[in-house]
Amino acid sequence: MHLFFQPDFSSISALTDDEAFHAAKVLRLREGETVQVTDGQGSWYDAQVRQSTPKRCDLQILKQTTYEPRPYSIEIALAPTKNIDRIEWFVEKATEMGMDKISFFYTKHSERRTIKLDRLQKIAVSAMKQSLQAYLPQLEEVGDFEKWLPKASEATAQKFIAHLPDDVLPPHLLKSALPKQNYLVLIGPEGDFTTKEIELTQQLGFQMAVLGNTRLRTETAALVACQTLHLVNIP
Template sequence: MRIFYSNDISGNIGRLDDEESRHVVKVLRMGIGDQIQVVDGAGNYYTAEITNPSHKGCEFRIIEKQEEVKKGFRLSIAIAPTKNMDRLEWFVEKATEIGVDAIVPIECKNSERKVLKTERLVKKAVSAMKQSQKASLPIINELTEIAEVLKAQFNGEKYIAHCYDMPKDNLKDIYKVGGNVLILIGPEGDFTPEEVEEAAKNGFKPVNLSSNRLRTETAGIVACCAINLINGC
């Protein structure tokens, strides 16, 4: 079953964007009265009926709405963008499939990428959400200075995954089922000692994700897997 995404739903009417509309109208050749399945990225599935099959903005009327089953926790990953955009896009795709609620690209001292266009990341997330038949889209923030992320309010556990040789807990031993969690993943050159110190001052606990040496994007995925696995998701 093909699912369409719309972030333009109000009451019981909605509209698909250009790309989705073209697919419905030009490729699938659907018309007035035909039914489509729509998700809104905010946790809702809809069965809808096409009311205006325009390939520039296909309009629909909602027949039925169903909420996605809610998880008991929120997982946020703050991650330094990789130099190679493919690797970051891959992370976004896989994290969306496996389960993540927010992705915060962070600018660190050792970041190899200081400029980031998030549109392609959002596209990857939309595509992964539809492909895995979910109705929730992770929030993808703009590139944010690490100092800002360290100081931001967060209602839950805060961890930093760095590679320095100092006392650290294993993520799986320290994280408790059902807890909201924010995990910081550094760039290939790691966080600086100052960033690690600043994180500690702001309540971030150092964690080990694995006994293996992982690339940034792999570390992000291992963190997603661990939190979802522990929560039985």
Template sequence: MDLPLFYAKDIAPGTATYTMDEPTSKHCIMVLRKQKGEQVLLADGRGNKFTAVIADDNRKKCVLQVTACENVPAPTPAIRIAICFTKNASRIEWFLEKATEIGIQEIIPVLSHRSETEKFKAERLQNILVSAMMQSQQYYLPVLEAPVAFDKVVKQSKDSQRFIAHCLPESKTHLWQAMQPGKDTLVLIGPEGDFTPAEIALALEQGFQAVSLGDTRLRTETAGMVAATMCKCANVAG
């Protein structure tokens, strides 16, 4: 059976003992019913994996004896999704959870002409990422950027391949066919109502390639997941 994994943001390599905060201690001791002498795993979200033994099973301040630390190689290539937030906050929260589970490295909330600008609750969203990272037994926490203006995203991106998914009726390559495995990738996903023609034109001027995600019109969060999944699968297949 896999050992339970807990997030320890403030732990560092070389730490000999570590005390869990109260919520984590309660979950470990009261919910999972772990006891003194049992092993657990810790992740700092930066690739470090710690093996530890419960030295004091206090439900408010569980003390661990760290027995080993190893660095897990970062997944490559980097996959970044720049996505406009939706009016329904639960939908974008669902996207963040699932994107973390499949191993996306960075998520950029985009402020476009038609996007929602009042739904960014940093602490809540960060907690969703942490929970998804632990559930999926990963050791890298995706970077969640602060909201960034559309023009800044398209002008400053240095990724090897850059795509913009949109719904305008013009010639586009399917993302699956456009993807080249092994290259850092950024995919732009538009808001409800899509990017404006001016935004699409700006992205194309900056070297983005227009792509399709299929024959049906997708909701923003669904489009984000389709793009993330295709990028991951293309690199596995490649």
């Protein structure tokens, strides 16, 4: 059955914009056909087409299913890579695995200073549908790392930075993360964080964590962190 994404579906019972166009022009849905809709916020609907135009597809809700959020949340914050393809696949894969928030910051060593959030958003929507999930991760461009970090660190329960200091190896993320927490993990740029940036994370209480025995690219490290935190929560 065709699956659509409509964030405000509970209030409008219709598809709009791209989803309405896709329903009318590509799938040529007719009155009486049934479809599925997710609002990306935990609700999943079976619905029947009442009227389909390229601008708006009115639907009648047949059944609503609400999914509880996970008992933990994962936010990964990272510097976009020079080659944006790498970020795009991270967004796709992290959404498939389950992710609550992805934040993009810019550091002193960031090689890229802009991203197209719209495009990443579409990739996340597509991956959410593909993996049949009812929650869409929130994507945000948060700007300058040092300005953003103090605000970001206030709200979070367990805060990590994927960083290897020169002296003592910190514990593996699997060992230092506790189950059922809200996690925030910082992943550095390709040129790594500066000493000053690292110091700021330490002042704000971020724990250093190892992600494995090999040197990982930015986007691989981000995905490994996400998967590790899911596994911390396997009962």
